[in-house]
Amino acid sequence: MTAHKELTIGLFGFGVVGEGLYKVLEKTPSLKARIKKVCIKNPEKKRQAPASLFTTEKNELLNDSSINVIVEVIDDADAAFQIVSTALKNGKNVVSASKKMIAEHLQELLRLQQQTGQSFLYESAACASIPVIRNLEEYYDNDLLHSIKAIVNGSTNFILTKMFEEGLDFRQALILAQQLGFAESNPKLDVEGFDAVNKWTFLLTHAYGIVIRPDEVLFNGIQNINAGDATVAREKNQQIKLVAQAKKLQNGKVAAFVMPQFINHDDHLAFVKNEYNGVVIESGFADKQFFYGKGAGSLPTASAVLSDIAALRYDYHYEYKKLYHHRPHELSNDLYLRTYVSFDDWSYVPRDDFEWIEEWHAGEERKYFVGVIAFEKLLKNTWWKENNTSLILAGDPIIESIELRNVKKKSLELAGII
Amino acid sequence: MTAHKELTIGLFGFGVVGEGLYKVLEKTPSLKARIKKVCIKNPEKKRQAPASLFTTEKNELLNDSSINVIVEVIDDADAAFQIVSTALKNGKNVVSASKKMIAEHLQELLRLQQQTGQSFLYESAACASIPVIRNLEEYYDNDLLHSIKAIVNGSTNFILTKMFEEGLDFRQALILAQQLGFAESNPKLDVEGFDAVNKWTFLLTHAYGIVIRPDEVLFNGIQNINAGDATVAREKNQQIKLVAQAKKLQNGKVAAFVMPQFINHDDHLAFVKNEYNGVVIESGFADKQFFYGKGAGSLPTASAVLSDIAALRYDYHYEYKKLYHHRPHELSNDLYLRTYVSFDDWSYVPRDDFEWIEEWHAGEERKYFVGVIAFEKLLKNTWWKENNTSLILAGDPIIESIELRNVKKKSLELAGII
Numbered sequence: 037m038t039a040h041k042e043l044t045i046g047l048f049g050f051g052v053v054g055e056g057l058y059k060v061l062e063k064t065p066s067l068k069a070r071i072k073k074v075c076i077k078n079p080e081k082k083r084q085a086p087a088s089l090f091t092t093e094k095n096e097l098l099n100d101s102s103i104n105v106i107v108e109v110i111d112d113a114d115a116a117f118q119i120v121s122t123a124l125k126n127g128k129n130v131v132s133a134s135k136k137m138i139a140e141h142l143q144e145l146l147r148l149q150q151q152t153g154q155s156f157l158y159e160s161a162a163c164a165s166i167p168v169i170r171n172l173e174e175y176y177d178n179d180l181l182h183s184i185k186a187i188v189n190g191s192t193n194f195i196l197t198k199m200f201e202e203g204l205d206f207r208q209a210l211i212l213a214q215q216l217g218f219a220e221s222n223p224k225l226d227v228e229g230f231d232a233v234n235k236w237t238f239l240l241t242h243a244y245g246i247v248i249r250p251d252e253v254l255f256n257g258i259q260n261i262n263a264g265d266a267t268v269a270r271e272k273n274q275q276i277k278l279v280a281q282a283k284k285l286q287n288g289k290v291a292a293f294v295m296p297q298f299i300n301h302d303d304h305l306a307f308v309k310n311e312y313n314g315v316v317i318e319s320g321f322a323d324k325q326f327f328y329g330k331g332a333g334s335l336p337t338a339s340a341v342l343s344d345i346a347a348l349r350y351d352y353h354y355e356y357k358k359l360y361h362h363r364p365h366e367l368s369n370d371l372y373l374r375t376y377v378s379f380d381d382w383s384y385v386p387r388d389d390f391e392w393i394e395e396w397h398a399g400e401e402r403k404y405f406v407g408v409i410a411f412e413k414l415l416k417n418t419w420w421k422e423n424n425t426s427l428i429l430a431g432d433p434i435i436e437s438i439e440l441r442n443v444k445k446k447s448l449e450l451a452g453i454i
Numbered sequence: 455m456t457a458h459k460e461l462t463i464g465l466f467g468f469g470v471v472g473e474g475l476y477k478v479l480e481k482t483p484s485l486k487a488r489i490k491k492v493c494i495k496n497p498e499k500k501r502q503a504p505a506s507l508f509t510t511e512k513n514e515l516l517n518d519s520s521i522n523v524i525v526e527v528i529d530d531a532d533a534a535f536q537i538v539s540t541a542l543k544n545g546k547n548v549v550s551a552s553k554k555m556i557a558e559h560l561q562e563l564l565r566l567q568q569q570t571g572q573s574f575l576y577e578s579a580a581c582a583s584i585p586v587i588r589n590l591e592e593y594y595d596n597d598l599l600h601s602i603k604a605i606v607n608g609s610t611n612f613i614l615t616k617m618f619e620e621g622l623d624f625r626q627a628l629i630l631a632q633q634l635g636f637a638e639s640n641p642k643l644d645v646e647g648f649d650a651v652n653k654w655t656f657l658l659t660h661a662y663g664i665v666i667r668p669d670e671v672l673f674n675g676i677q678n679i680n681a682g683d684a685t686v687a688r689e690k691n692q693q694i695k696l697v698a699q700a701k702k703l704q705n706g707k708v709a710a711f712v713m714p715q716f717i718n719h720d721d722h723l724a725f726v727k728n729e730y731n732g733v734v735i736e737s738g739f740a741d742k743q744f745f746y747g748k749g750a751g752s753l754p755t756a757s758a759v760l761s762d763i764a765a766l767r768y769d770y771h772y773e774y775k776k777l778y779h780h781r782p783h784e785l786s787n788d789l790y791l792r793t794y795v796s797f798d799d800w801s802y803v804p805r806d807d808f809e810w811i812e813e814w815h816a817g818e819e820r821k822y823f824v825g826v827i828a829f830e831k832l833l834k835n836t837w838w839k840e841n842n843t844s845l846i847l848a849g850d851p852i853i854e855s856i857e858l859r860n861v862k863k864k865s866l867e868l869a870g871i872i
Contacts, residue, residue: 060738064598066780165740167593174592174770175585175761180482304746307725320478321757322583322747328722329743339739343593350775352592355768362484 041349043069046097046128048119049110050076050083050090052217052334053133053160057107057341058085069105069345073097077110098122105348106130107341109160111221113137120145124152131344133337135161136225139234139250142241146356155353160340162235163188163313165329167343171317172242173354180320183283184243188235188294190311190332191219191226192258192278197309200266200275218311218332229257229278233294236280241356243282244290245364252367254415255294260426264402265378274298276428277305285436289368291411297429298376371411372435376428377420378404384423389413391438406430408438459767461487464515464546466537467528468494468501468508470635470752471551471578475525475759476503487523487763491515495528516540523766524548525759529639531555538563542572549762551755553579554643557652557668560659564774573771578758580653581606581731583747585761589735590660591772598738601701602661606653606712608729608750609637609644610676610696615727618684618693636729636750647675647696651712654698659774661700662708663782670785672833673712678844682820683796692716694846695723703854707786709829715847716794789829790853794846795838796822802841807831809856824848826856 045061047054054074061069074085075094083090097103098119106123108116108130116134121141123130125148132138138145138158149156159169163186172184187193191213198209210227213219225231233255240246258278269276277299282292299306304326308314313331318324330336358364372391379385380402389409396405414420420427463479465472472492479487492503493512501508515521516537524541526534526548534552539562541548550556556563556576567574577587581604590602605611609631616627628645631637643649651673658664676696687694695717700710717724722744726732731749736742748754776782790809797803798820807827814823832838838845 056739060598165743167589170593171585171589174765175588180478180757180760319757321474321753321760323754325583325745325747327743327745330741335739336741339598339737342598342739347592350773357768 041351043105043345043348044103045069045071045105045107045345046100046103047071047074048094048097048106048108048116050074050085051109051111053109053337053341055084056334056338057109060338060342067346068349072103073100094119098126098128104128105345107345108132108134109337109341110134113140117141120156121148124148124154124156127152127154129155129348130157131341131348132156132158133160133341134158135231135234135238139237142238142249143247146247146359149353155348155351157344157347157352157354158238159344160337162239163315163329164190164331164333165336165339166313166315166327166331167340168239168315168327169242169354171327172239173357176243176317176319181243181284182318182320183281184239184315184317185279185281185305186239186315187277187305187308187313188239188280188331189226189232189278190313190330191223192232193308193313194218194311194332195227196258196261196276196278200269201309213311216311217334227257227259229255229294232257232278232280236282236292236294239280240282240290240292241359242354243358244284245356245358245362246290246292246367247359247364248367253292253294254411256296256421256427258296260421260424261296261428262378262426264404265426265428268376268378268404269298272298273301275301275306277308279305279429283434284365285368285371287368287370288365289370290365291368291371291434295427295429297433298431369412369415372408372438373411373414373429374406374408374431374433374435376404376406376430377425378402379423379425381423384419384425386417386419389417408435459769461523461763461766462521463487463489463523463525463763464518464521465489465492466512466515466524466526466534468492468503469527469529471527471755471759473502474752474756475527478756478760485764486767490521491518512537516544516546522546523763525763526550526552527755527759528552531558535559538574539566542566542570542574545570545572547573547766548575549759549766550574550576551578551759552576553649553652553656557655560656561665564665564777567771573766573769575762575765575770575772576656577762578755580657581733581747582608582749582751583754583757584731584733584745584749585758586657586733586745587660587772589745590657591775594661594735594737599661599702600736600738601699602657602733602735603697603699603723604657604733605695605723605726605731606657606698606749607644607650607696608731608748609641610650611726611731612636612729612750613645614676614679614694614696618687619727631729634729635752645675645677647673647712650675650696650698654700654710654712657698658700658708658710659777660772661776662702663774663776663780664708664710664785665777665782666785671710671712672829674714674839674845676714678839678842679714679846680796680844682822683794683844683846686794686796686822687716690716691719693719693724695726697723697847701852702783703786703789705786705788706783707788708783709786709789709852713845713847715851716849787830787833790826790856791829791832791847792824792826792849792851792853794822794824794848795843796820797841797843799841802837802843804835804837807835826853
């Protein structure tokens with residue numbers, strides 16, 4: 037059993053996460069991790085640390101051979117990628133919290149890790165305080181992961197909770213989330229699902245060895261969910277959550293997407309409220325497992341960064357076992373989804389795209405139906421992101437094959453509603 | 455990045471867990487783990503595997519140099535210790551599910567691991583499918599673990615759930631648990647808290663570096679909980695759960711115990727029903743994290759054993775970082791507990807032991823009070839395990855110092871109830 041090594045850290049970013057981290061490391065000498073220099077953008081800002089600690093020159097950190105770890109908690113994805121890639125090439129281990137950067141440069145970052153042999157850890161980039169990457173990487177490192185279903189964006193979950201439980205409207209809830217520090221500086225990233233799909237991209241790598249770009253994944257946010265949808269959910273004793281999901285299909289491939297879903301009140305994910313995140317894993321024999329913790333906010337993020345730093349003392353690397361040591365899984369688009377669609381105007385809904393309709397409702401102002409549609413069709417034509425149309429997955433949404441079902445295709449005309 | 459090594463397994467035990475494991479490994483050649491020989495006690499029993507696989511001679515496995523992993527899933531703690539210690543000495547890695555054996559021989563097993571350098575993994579021994587040991591060992595490997603609170607015994611949790619939610623009496627619920635395979639062959643181990651305290655013993659080692667014998671820990675089971683206690687809980691909108699708890703105190707030491715507790719309906723542990731287990735971890739910054747999964751039954755146990763086997767392919771060892779690399783924590787008995795005590799007869803209750811009484815109730819048949827008592831006094835005099843007396847922790851049960859509270863000691867005489 038080897039003792040751990042001492043870490044000398046170069047820190048990029050001194051916002052709430054960076055400053056929190058600095059304070060903890062100061063207070064915890066037993067961690068044997070010391071911040072030598074902090075690179076910041078704005079030297080004029082008043083900070084709670086000695087002035088000698090700060091620089092605006094990134095190479096003071098990246099070229100300092102006594103610094104063996106770079107920790108990067110800045111908000112600019114392009115700058116973050118420059119920092120991370122240079123640090124790895126310069127022989128430093130790196131801890132990062134930049135989900136957008138990781139998702140968009142995943143392939144290059146994988147290659148850089150292989151080329152340099154350096155460790156690149158980013159537990160804080162997904163589900164903040166929940167050790168989901170570490171568990172997927174280390175514990176479920178076999179072929180038996182049947183499915184994973186998660187709430188990975190604390191900000192949208194906070195907004196939906198406030199809308200559902202306290203009757204706030206969307207805008208009020210968003211402002212509250214921003215005030216509490218649960219939302220990205222650009223709310224579009226959270227609200228329209230970009231943040232969630234970014235996280236899902238690299239979680240799919242750790243879960244199934246899939247390497248994919250975020251724009252190749254079917255996703256949406258919560259921007260189109262309205263009061264009528266919430267009413268429908270309440271009537272069915274359900275909630276609406278933004279859910280990232282992946283499931284191994286009978287054909288051996290994996291279906292994956294990030295979409296709003298109706299969730300039963302007894303679903304594990306219904307337990308996940310406000311800024312919390314939750315992950316439900318189904319694996320061979322173990323049935324369902326559920327991990328739950330704070331998914332947004334500066335302190336939970338700092339705690340995950342700290343755990344990565346602690347792991348570097350033992351030279352921990354992600355091994356990407358599912359990618360390199362197993363036969364990686366492929367994504368499949370060969371499936372169908374059960375969807376609830378609400379809309380003002382029929383003319384924006386390509387009704388012929390649906391295989392069948394299971395339920396329909398037409399009220400004075402708003403109409404909705406529940407129907408089954410091919411995954412491919414949703415990927416190719418994103419009418420459902422526009423024209424005040426709201427598409428939410430419903431029931432058990434994944435249908436692997438419609439040939440197995442003896443269901444007569446009912447047209448909406450037959451149903452007599454238009 | 456190194457590829458994993460091939461494992462040749464000698465398996466002890468072919469009950470539901472052992473047989474399940476055999477079937478999975480047969481079906482999953484990608485795991486590169488093959489069972490070469492299975493040692494069983496009764497050769498007459500009909501089994502679903504080729505006869506040539508079995509032997510009753512343990513040395514056929516322990517002395518076979520081609521076997522590099524021993525997996526032990528038998529029900530006899532003494533035999534299990536002989537097998538495990540011999541296997542480690544013979545240069546084999548070992549996976550075990552025997553919590554009783556591990557708890558009772560913890561110190562020797564720690565020494566054997568250091569002496570032999572072999573890996574000894576036992577994730578399945580606590581909380582079955584929840585990777586609690588791996589997470590304590592790897593992820594919370596710093597000084598920031600404030601507290602850990604868990605339901606670690608699926609059998610008692612199943613019984614309590616059936617009593618509370620379906621109105622079964624204790625005996626009916628126990629029989630049902632046994633029929634479903636959630637109870638140890640000797641129900642006393644579960645019901646009287648021995649199984650839970652055994653698990654808690656080695657979880658304390660992974661959480662805080664504490665090495666202690668099970669009989670040194672304050673514990674009880676659910677054997678004295680009766681219908682009246684359940685009624686009191688319901689009236690307060692609470693449940694009763696058997697909870698294992700450890701908390702870092704202000705004096706830097708750790709308080710630990712396994713006791714029945716009243717749990718609020720919004721406590722994470724209230725979510726844990728039937729045979730499930732749950733673990734709530736509070737750490738610096740991360741606030742509360744919650745892990746949930748099946749804690750009993752053959753398949754969840756087999757799944758954890760399988761994860762340990764998978765980890766051995768990468769030479770994974772527990773490093774016992776809190777014990778060897780940090781200053782291990784000490785247990786403290788210098789605290790007070792808030793307790794609910796129900797009883798038939800005052801004469802069995804040493805009322806002068808209580809610092810103060812907060813609430814009392816005397817009905818026709820049964821009486822109860824809520825009072826605060828020194829931890830030491832409960833440890834030394836176990837009147838509360840006998841005479842049909844039921845002691846359940848209540849409220850926020852840990853009180854670090856009573857001097858801080860300006861509470862007048864009220865005697866029961868003053869309260870006018872006797």
